[in-house]
Amino acid sequence: MKKVAITGNIGCGKSWVCELFKQRLCIPVYNSDDAAKQMYFLPKVREQLEHRFGKAFYLSDKELNRKLIADLVFHNEEAQSDLEGILYPALFVDFEHWMEKQEAPYVLFESALVFEKRLEKQFDAIVMVSASEATRLRRAMERDHCDEATIRARMAKQWPEEGKRLLADYVIWHEKDDEDQSLMEQILRLDKCFNMA
Numbered sequence: 001m002k003k004v005a006i007t008g009n010i011g012c013g014k015s016w017v018c019e020l021f022k023q024r025l026c027i028p029v030y031n032s033d034d035a036a037k038q039m040y041f042l043p044k045v046r047e048q049l050e051h052r053f054g055k056a057f058y059l060s061d062k063e064l065n066r067k068l069i070a071d072l073v074f075h076n077e078e079a080q081s082d083l084e085g086i087l088y089p090a091l092f093v094d095f096e097h098w099m100e101k102q103e104a105p106y107v108l109f110e111s112a113l114v115f116e117k118r119l120e121k122q123f124d125a126i127v128m129v130s131a132s133e134a135t136r137l138r139r140a141m142e143r144d145h146c147d148e149a150t151i152r153a154r155m156a157k158q159w160p161e162e163g164k165r166l167l168a169d170y171v172i173w174h175e176k177d178d179e180d181q182s183l184m185e186q187i188l189r190l191d192k193c194f195n196m197a
Contacts, residue, residue, distance in 0.1 A: 001099060002106035002194055003122065007114040008129035009158045010151065011136030011143070013174040017129050018110050020184065025191050028102040030095055032111040039090045040064055048086045053079070084117065092122065106194040115164055127190065128168035130161060131175050139177070 006021075006029075008014040021027040039045050041062070049057050053072055059065045073080045099107055111119070114126060131139075133155075140151045165171050170193075172186045 001102065001104065002124040003099070003109060004106050004194060005109045005111060005114045005119065005123040005126045006129065007111055007126065007164070007168070009112070009136060009161050009164070010154055011138070011140035012129045012131050012161075013139065013177075014110065014112070014129040017172055017174060017183070017187065018108055020187055021108055021191075024184070025187070026104065027106065027108060027191070028098075028104055029108045029110055030098055032091060032095075032109060035094055035098075036087060036091055039087050039094065042090060045086060045090050049083070052082055052086065088117070112158070115159055115167055120167070125169045125194070126167070127170045127172060128164050129172045129174050130165055131173070133161070135175055136161075 006014060006018055008017075018029045018031075022029050040049070046058065053068075056065055056068055069083075073083050095109065106124075108127075109123065111117075114120065114123075120126060136155070137148065137151055140146070140154070141148060144151070170190055172183070172190070174183055176183065
């Protein structure tokens with residue numbers, strides 16, 4: 001079974017593309033953001049995080065101390081690296097277990113940060129979902145109910161779109177918001193590639 005990462009910057013429409021793979025082609029999609037949220041509460045992961053960051057990392061058995069995490073991690077590269085060094089191995093163990101339950105020629109691993117977190121070697125192929133800056137900006141503003149400055153600040157923290165397109169094995173151009181024929185044709189072409197031996 002092939003492992004395909006699907007990535008893209010804010011507002012690119014990556015989740016919609018994943019939904020089309022799932023709905024139209026019955027391809028399983030592993031949402032790494034959702035899965036990572038669960039990893040925090042695995043006993044072994046919690047033990048390591050509390051050892052590294054202190055028991056105040058958690059507010060309760062089901063709640064993280066998000067303010068503390070933001071203060072500790074997002075302004076400190078070493079702390080962020082330590083956090084990822086605990087979370088990512090657990091995430092990929094979970095991904096492998098999840099894969100064992102799937103019956104498909106390939107699966108998709110949805111993540112915005114494949115390149116930023118140097119995860120390329122984990123996959124057989126990487127698909128980049130892309131759109132113009134104006135389209136990505138508008139989508140993100142509408143989705144998150146944020147102003148332009150807020151979205152641009154988030155965009156600035158991600159690697160440039162052009163660089164990621166060069167690194168990806170495949171690019172899906174997703175400019176229109178609806179399920180247009182061009183988008184589905186691109187998805188079907190990739191499906192054919194991934195189904196080949």
